Amino acid sequence: MNIRVAKTSTSPTTSPPVATETFVKKRIGATEIAILAMATAIYTVLAMLNAGFTIAGLALIYVPYAFAVVAAMWFGVWGAMGAYFGTVLMSPFWGYGYPIGAVFGVPDVLSPIIVGLALRKLSIDPTLRDKRSFFLWILIGALVAPSIEALTAMPVFIALGWYTPQYAFTYGYALYVCGDALGLIIVGTILMRALSGYMTKTSLYFKNFIYRQVESA
Amino acid sequence: MYSLYVKRNNFICNLNPVTKTVIPFSLMLLGIISSYLVVDLIILAVSVLLLVLSRLSAATLRPYLRTIAFLSIVFSINWLFFSTGTGAPIFVIGWLKVTEHALVATLTGITRLLIFILTSILYMGTISTSELIEGLRKLKVPYIVCFILMMAMRFFPTLAADLNMIKEAQMSRGTEFEKGSPILRAKKTVAILIPLLVLSFRRVAVISYGLEARAFTPSLRSLNRTFFKESPMRPRDKVIVTVCIVAFVGMAIYEILRGNFGVGGAGGVV
Numbered sequence: 001m002n003i004r005v006a007k008t009s010t011s012p013t014t015s016p017p018v019a020t021e022t023f024v025k026k027r028i029g030a031t032e033i034a035i036l037a038m039a040t041a042i043y044t045v046l047a048m049l050n051a052g053f054t055i056a057g058l059a060l061i062y063v064p065y066a067f068a069v070v071a072a073m074w075f076g077v078w079g080a081m082g083a084y085f086g087t088v089l090m091s092p093f094w095g096y097g098y099p100i101g102a103v104f105g106v107p108d109v110l111s112p113i114i115v116g117l118a119l120r121k122l123s124i125d126p127t128l129r130d131k132r133s134f135f136l137w138i139l140i141g142a143l144v145a146p147s148i149e150a151l152t153a154m155p156v157f158i159a160l161g162w163y164t165p166q167y168a169f170t171y172g173y174a175l176y177v178c179g180d181a182l183g184l185i186i187v188g189t190i191l192m193r194a195l196s197g198y199m200t201k202t203s204l205y206f207k208n209f210i211y212r213q214v215e216s217a
Numbered sequence: 218m219y220s221l222y223v224k225r226n227n228f229i230c231n232l233n234p235v236t237k238t239v240i241p242f243s244l245m246l247l248g249i250i251s252s253y254l255v256v257d258l259i260i261l262a263v264s265v266l267l268l269v270l271s272r273l274s275a276a277t278l279r280p281y282l283r284t285i286a287f288l289s290i291v292f293s294i295n296w297l298f299f300s301t302g303t304g305a306p307i308f309v310i311g312w313l314k315v316t317e318h319a320l321v322a323t324l325t326g327i328t329r330l331l332i333f334i335l336t337s338i339l340y341m342g343t344i345s346t347s348e349l350i351e352g353l354r355k356l357k358v359p360y361i362v363c364f365i366l367m368m369a370m371r372f373f374p375t376l377a378a379d380l381n382m383i384k385e386a387q388m389s390r391g392t393e394f395e396k397g398s399p400i401l402r403a404k405k406t407v408a409i410l411i412p413l414l415v416l417s418f419r420r421v422a423v424i425s426y427g428l429e430a431r432a433f434t435p436s437l438r439s440l441n442r443t444f445f446k447e448s449p450m451r452p453r454d455k456v457i458v459t460v461c462i463v464a465f466v467g468m469a470i471y472e473i474l475r476g477n478f479g480v481g482g483a484g485g486v487v
Contacts, residue, residue, distance in 0.1 A: 030428030033361070033435055034421045037368035042417060044369065045376050049406075061403040067410070085365060092281075092341065095288045097245045097333030160249070161326045162292050167299040186400060190407045195414060204418055 031212065032078045035204060039071045039082025040089065047090035062179040064090075065111070066188030069141055072116030073126055073192065074199045076206035080112035100160065107152040111145035111180070118144075120209055126196035128189065141188065146180035221277055221342040229271040229343050233454040234352030237344045240267065241336040243461035248332040250465075250472050254321055257328040264335045273342045281334050289327045296323040346370050351444055360442060361435045376417065383412050 046064040064086065071079025084105035091101025118140050124133035150173050157163040163172050199205055206212050224230070229237070248260050268278075296319045305317050344352065349370075350363045384394065387408050394405050 028435060029425075030433045030435075031421075031425035033365060033433075034368070034425040034428060035418075037365050038372060038417050038421045038424075040365060040369035041372035041376055042414070045373065045380065046410075060399050063403060063406060063410075085369060089366070089369065092334060092337030093284070095284055095330050095334055097248075097337050098340070099242065099245050099249060100333065160329060161322055162330070163295055164299040164322075167295050182400070183403070186403050187407055187410065190404075191410060191414070194407075194411055198415070199418070202418070202422070204422060 028211070031204065035075045035078045036081050036085070039068075039075065039079050040085035041082075042071075043067060043082045043086025044089040047086060048093050060175075060179055060182070061186065062183040063187050064183075065108075065146070065180040066183040066186075066191065068108070068112040069115045069145075069184055070188050070191045070195075072112035073119065074196070074205060076116060076209040076212075077113065078206070080109055080116055083112050084109040100156070103156055104153060107149045107156075110152060111149040114145045114148065115141045117209055126192060126200055128192050128196075134189075137189070137192070138185065142181035142184045143177075146177045146184075149180065150176040221273070221338065222345050223342075224345070225272055225343075227270065227272050229267060229339075232343075232457070233448045233450050234344060234348040235355045235450065236454040236457050237340070237348065238352035238356060239458050239461050241340040243465050244336045245333055246465055247468055248329050248336075250469055252472060252475075254325050254328065256468075257325060257332065261328050261332050261335070264332055264339065268335055268339055271339060271343050273338065277342060278338060281338055285331060285334055288330055292326040292330070293323045296320075296326065347446075348448070351448065354442075354444075364435075372417075375420070376413070379413055379416050380409065383409050383416075 043064050046067055050061075050063050064083070068080060068083035068086075071082055073079075087105040087108045088098060088101040091098055091104065096104060119136060122136055124136050128134045128137055153176060154163070154168040154173055157172065158165055158168050232240075244260055244264055248257060251257055251260065297313070297315055307315050307317055307320060309315075346367060350367045353363050353366070354360065388394070392405060392408055394402065394409075396402075397405070
């Protein structure tokens, strides 16, 4: 799907001015699909390995969340969407089954999208070197987004009959937020600091959240 | 790592991919919408019967049985300790009051867990990647979704190989991944994750160039793609699919008329 936006500029030379056109292709192509597939695969593998860090059915440290947020920061919505498909694919290993995985995928993809969008809007430094960027990363990534995610995930646990409402909105909620927050603080921060410099220089980096702009004449 | 599929010659494995997809999904959905423990137990019995017919080895089931046992204990404790105590008490030990409602809810939760895991194993163990995509495509799942799932599944063996290679390289440098607190172990995973991500996304760049060179486009044109090898839909497949659909629709209508739809999990009815 190519959306071509024409940028018209005038020549600075003598009259009459000649209009030249450069096209900024806002495109969704093979790269986006390949990123999404790889993000899905990595999320699934991490979630399968993470099954060892669980307590009371919830992860004490949820590393895949950290990866999904970091992927959203680097690859925009395509990195974040890996969390949805990844949740579907890993669901049997966590005892959910595919249809429940498809429902759980929604809260799982919600928070990386919130973090990715909010932090891009606030134009933080992806390497988290300054205090403002680091503070916003922790505030939105480790507190706000997991809190919203947990609020949307707990009703599913209750509807399935796995958690009582009393457990879900006390210990269950706290464990869910803690798992995501710890994963992001411990693993996500190191990944952002170590790899953002490299990733921003590659052709895979998304400056915008949805479109990877490729300039062509 | 992910694929449990081994080609076998039996009734379940020889079914059409559409049938192989419809059976586990309809069983899972029936388990979700049913609010009766008895119905859940019948669905569980059907799932076990299908697993036996598919002749999956016991070694395949063992790790999942461990997950089932662990989660069953968690759900039991959850209901027995955290339920508000509605219904007639069965026994009281000090402050712990086990009611009929809590017991039924626990059993419903565990039965559903068993249904989900066993039907997932049935699905993963009886369908190959290409059959999975064929089944989903014939069920009108968008091509691009199928393509993403297929590509992700093809990445699993590569990722697993990379993961092992990096882990062994780090272990040879003295990293002990199995030792330490969960926080310390999570920190140690970074030593695996960083090289794994760099390797993986370098591979993405190569794959995307390859796809573009072959004029791949995730547009509407790709909707008319065909399969190199297509499995025929035999009469037995049609009968099984019809039974699954009728059972699901019938159960859904019954639950809606009873007013139980969607809340069956929060307690369950005997």
